[in-house]
Structures are given as C-alpha cells and as structure tokens.
Amino acid sequence: SASQDSETPRSSAQPDSRASSSELEKLRGYHDLAKDALERAYRKDVEGSIAEAIKLYRLGLSIIYEGLSITVQATGLGAAFHKVAAWRGDMNNWQQHVLERVRDLETMPADSPTVRAPQRITLQRAYSHSPRLQSSAVPPQSHGVASAGRTGAAGSGVIAKEEARLREVIEGEVLDRRPSIRWKDIAGLAGAKQALQEMVILPAQRADLFQGLRAPARGLLLYGPPGNGKTMLAKALASEARATFFNISASSLTSKWHGEAEKLVRMLFKVAAEMQPAIIFIDEIDSILSERSAGEHEASRRLKTQFLVEFDGVANGSERMVVVGATNRPQELDDAVRRRLVKRIYISMPDAGTRRALLQHLLSGQPSRLSKADVERIVAATNNYSGSDLAALCREAAIIPIRDLGPAVSCVPAESIRPMDVGDFEVALRSIRPSVSREQLAAFADWTAQYGTLS
Numbered sequence: 001s002a003s004q005d006s007e008t009p010r011s012s013a014q015p016d017s018r019a020s021s022s023e024l025e026k027l028r029g030y031h032d033l034a035k036d037a038l039e040r041a042y043r044k045d046v047e048g049s050i051a052e053a054i055k056l057y058r059l060g061l062s063i064i065y066e067g068l069s070i071t072v073q074a075t076g077l078g079a080a081f082h083k084v085a086a087w088r089g090d091m092n093n094w095q096q097h098v099l100e101r102v103r104d105l106e107t108m109p110a111d112s113p114t115v116r117a118p119q120r121i122t123l124q125r126a127y128s129h130s131p132r133l134q135s136s137a138v139p140p141q142s143h144g145v146a147s148a149g150r151t152g153a154a155g156s157g158v159i160a161k162e163e164a165r166l167r168e169v170i171e172g173e174v175l176d177r178r179p180s181i182r183w184k185d186i187a188g189l190a191g192a193k194q195a196l197q198e199m200v201i202l203p204a205q206r207a208d209l210f211q212g213l214r215a216p217a218r219g220l221l222l223y224g225p226p227g228n229g230k231t232m233l234a235k236a237l238a239s240e241a242r243a244t245f246f247n248i249s250a251s252s253l254t255s256k257w258h259g260e261a262e263k264l265v266r267m268l269f270k271v272a273a274e275m276q277p278a279i280i281f282i283d284e285i286d287s288i289l290s291e292r293s294a295g296e297h298e299a300s301r302r303l304k305t306q307f308l309v310e311f312d313g314v315a316n317g318s319e320r321m322v323v324v325g326a327t328n329r330p331q332e333l334d335d336a337v338r339r340r341l342v343k344r345i346y347i348s349m350p351d352a353g354t355r356r357a358l359l360q361h362l363l364s365g366q367p368s369r370l371s372k373a374d375v376e377r378i379v380a381a382t383n384n385y386s387g388s389d390l391a392a393l394c395r396e397a398a399i400i401p402i403r404d405l406g407p408a409v410s411c412v413p414a415e416s417i418r419p420m421d422v423g424d425f426e427v428a429l430r431s432i433r434p435s436v437s438r439e440q441l442a443a444f445a446d447w448t449a450q451y452g453t454l455s
C-alpha cells in the first residue's frame, strides 16, 4: 500500500515491529475466538446436546490449529513475548483436553454415563504463565482431525463430510479475525462512521435496547466512486464492532468455488448464525449479485437465489447478524438485492477537510518541508482527487528526491536525502491525475437521488 512503499527505505534498517504487532493482534484474535467457541461447546456438552457440542469443539479446534500455526516475531516486543507465550500455552492446553473429549463423545454410546460427564476445560487460564513456547505444535495436515474429521460412530458419510469441508473453507478463508484497520485510520467520512455506529456497532453491543421498532436494519450498502475508503470502512467496522466478521469477496465465490458457490453461501450464513453477533461483508457485491439477465450462467443464478433466501432468513429471524455490501457500481446491482440492503450510504469523494487530514496522515511517516500554506495549496489543487489518487500523489512526490539523486542513490546515506517539498508536489500533480470523471460522479448523484438513504 501507499505508506508502506514510501517507507521501505527507512524501515528496512530496523526490525519490523509493526508487522509483529499485527501478528500479535491476530494471535490474540484466534485465542479469543477459540475460547469463545469452546465455552459454547462446553455449555452444549453440559446440556447434553452432543452433536452440537462436537461441532463447536471442532470449530474451536480448527481455530486453535490455525492460531498455533501463526509465527510471531516477539523478541523485540518485550511484554508481548509473555502474552504470546500465554496465548499459545492456553491453546496447546485446550487442544489436548478438547481432542480427548471429542474422541470420547464420538466413540461412546449416547447413553453412556461418561458422555454425560464432561470435564470442565479450564478456560480461565488465559494470560497466566505458560509452560513452554512451541514453534508450531500442529502440522497443517492434522487440520482434518478437527473439522473435516472422523464421522466416527455416526458414519452419516458423504453429507457430513461435504458439510465439514465447506465449513472449513468458511472458517479458513472467509472468517476474518480482527482486521487491523481502526476508525482513526480513516480520514473524514464522519457521517458514514456515525451511521455504522448506530446501525451495526451499538445494536451488536446492546441487543437488549435494539428490539421491536428499534431493531436495526439487517442490510446495508456502502457505495461510491472507487478509492474512497469503502473497503477500509468495512474492515474498521469489523475491528470496532467486536462481532465475528465474515469477509467474502466476489472473486473467491465465483472463481474458486464456481458451481458450488451457493452451497458455500448457505454454510456461510449457518456458521455466522452460530457465531453471532456477526457481520457478513461482501465486497464488490455488484459482481456476484448483479442484475439477472437471460444469458446468465445457471450457477450464478442459483447463487443469487440462495443469497436472497438466506438473507430473508436473517431479516425475519432473531439472529444478530447484518449483511454489509460494498460497490462502486450500484447501478448494476440486482433489484431484489438492492431492496434488501435497506440502508444505502454514499461514500463520496473527499472534501477539503478530509483531504487535509488524509495528506497529513500520508505525510506523517516521511520527512517533508511543507508549510501550512503549502498543505492548503495541495488541498486546493486536489479538488477532484479520490483518496487513493491522493495516496498515489504522495507516493509520487515522495520518490522525486530520490529520483533527483540520479545514479548516486546507490551509495548515499539515508539521512542525507532531502525532505520533500511543495515543488515535488507540483511535479507530481502533473503526472497523477484524478481517476474519477465528472460523468461518473453525476451518475452517482442520480443513483443517490433515487435510492440513497444517507449522504
């Protein structure tokens, strides 16, 4: 991405602590998710809902396996090292207990007394001292034990296996554990953030308040010209909402799972219901749920139908789930899909204030010699630039001091490179032009007038 590229020369000298801390976040995410799944499994187990319990135990196991396969460079992080050790220790510990329990449940006859007496797994051990730090306790192949797993006594064969396989896909590729973007990383868009806060975050936290007439909308569309933060917003939503976040992109559904995409969609909603509160995010929703046409592929028609059916289940049910779509081509969205995404939020081009904030954010990692007045000039000159155009502009301006060095660049010390100045931006403005045309903007305005709910 923009800021990473421009920082490469500086950060290569030191250990990359940023990458490490995002890995740390991820590990924490897996740890917490596993704990959550196992707690629910245990409850089911105590209740005697054995099949449910096994399912959740397996879910927990597959999360643990994934979590344990993360390698965290924790050396440079001090206190973080102990957290890593504690989380990994917990997961190792749970894994042993759960594997035993699942084996028991699967092999004992249903009326056996041992089945009725689950052993409490000590989930409270999080953050406590851990016996050892293993590099990777479980090789990837053993994944199968957890979810594709032994159908065991049941032996209900093909269907169960198929289900387990789809479930594994959802858990492995669609379930997004703690994306690392936060509200504060996103410049401007106060209106959109506010709307998301009311429609998604608060209802997820206070389900008791948001009932009846106050029940939140279950479908939401972020639309607007490309490169203005729709995808970023959804990712931030996931980390702020403390809900399980399922992120499916059009490409993963249509290319990889072509032909069985509708089965995947069914499983997606099922797993999401088990892990509520949940957010299902469909990026570039227009490309999977576009207007139905005569020449359309049978498979994609089935996919759409399945989606509508599942969506109606969510809209009429009591599950705490919300479907969020994002698109830069709202005109191509299927009518039925559009109707279901009842709140439609326009993510517009950045105004002057947003551009200023965005510039300051982009420039913060890089030495520059820009006065307040210089920044204002750039803000004024980028009236029709999108967020990603601005990022490209800064990247271009940042490279000019390097380019000026010519062949000397290979031996010059990093500190002696001159900071970028307003002249670099003037040059960059000539080569980086706005990517969204006036006609496109007019088309968005039309669509907003007709279908938008917030601007």
Ligand code: ATP
Pocket (backbone or CB within 6 Å): 001, 002, 185, 186, 187, 188, 189, 224, 225, 226, 227, 228, 229, 230, 231, 232, 233, 326, 327, 328, 358, 386, 387, 388, 389, 391
């Ligand atoms: P598309 O419609 O093409 O999918 P999008 O609206 O999803 O575009 P993003 O991928 O979210 O756009 O943003 C593209 C890039 O632009 C981001 O990675 C970020 O660098 C920058 N960007 C855009 N808007 C903002 C913003 N408001 N705050 C911070 N960065 C932004």
Ligand code: MG
Pocket (backbone or CB within 6 Å): 230, 231, 232, 283, 284, 326
């Ligand atoms: Mg996007």
